[in-house]
Amino acid sequence: MENTVKLVVCAGAGVFSLAHLLAAGVQVFRGPRLSHIAMSLGAVGLLCAILACFLGWRLDWLAALASCGLICGAAVQNGSEAGSVHLSHHITRAAFALLLVLGFLRV
Numbered sequence: 001m002e003n004t005v006k007l008v009v010c011a012g013a014g015v016f017s018l019a020h021l022l023a024a025g026v027q028v029f030r031g032p033r034l035s036h037i038a039m040s041l042g043a044v045g046l047l048c049a050i051l052a053c054f055l056g057w058r059l060d061w062l063a064a065l066a067s068c069g070l071i072c073g074a075a076v077q078n079g080s081e082a083g084s085v086h087l088s089h090h091i092t093r094a095a096f097a098l099l100l101v102l103g104f105l106r107v
Contacts, residue, residue, distance in 0.1 A: 002107070009103035010050045013064065016100060017046040020071050027078070035077040042070030046100075053107060061104035068097035 021043035027036045045067030052060035072094050079085040 005103070006053065006107045009100065009107055010053055012096075012103070013046055013050050013100050016071075016096065017043045017050070017067075020075075021047075024074070033078075033081070035074040035081065038070050039074035039078070042067045042074060045070065049104065053104060060107075061101055064104045065101045068101055072097055 020039055024036045024039035024043060027033075028040065045063055049060045049063035049067055052063055072090070075093060076085070076090055079090065
């Protein structure tokens, strides 16, 4: 059961991370800004948290928390710089990120 939960949490974190890495990568090529770089760093940090989870490091949740914070903060900054902050989108992203961090705590 525990291995199943670990796989679900890590798969969700992987999809979340890769989606934001792709989004940030596309934006960097259009014109790099600090928020795009922060989102990229958050996505890479979340991939590192997944690795830490599989290696059995107990502070993987802390890396996931910091990484999800970077991703969510950069997304809000991107939206405000573009002048199109969609609050429901950011709330959904933050809720999913919180569920991921709680999943890392449980595993």
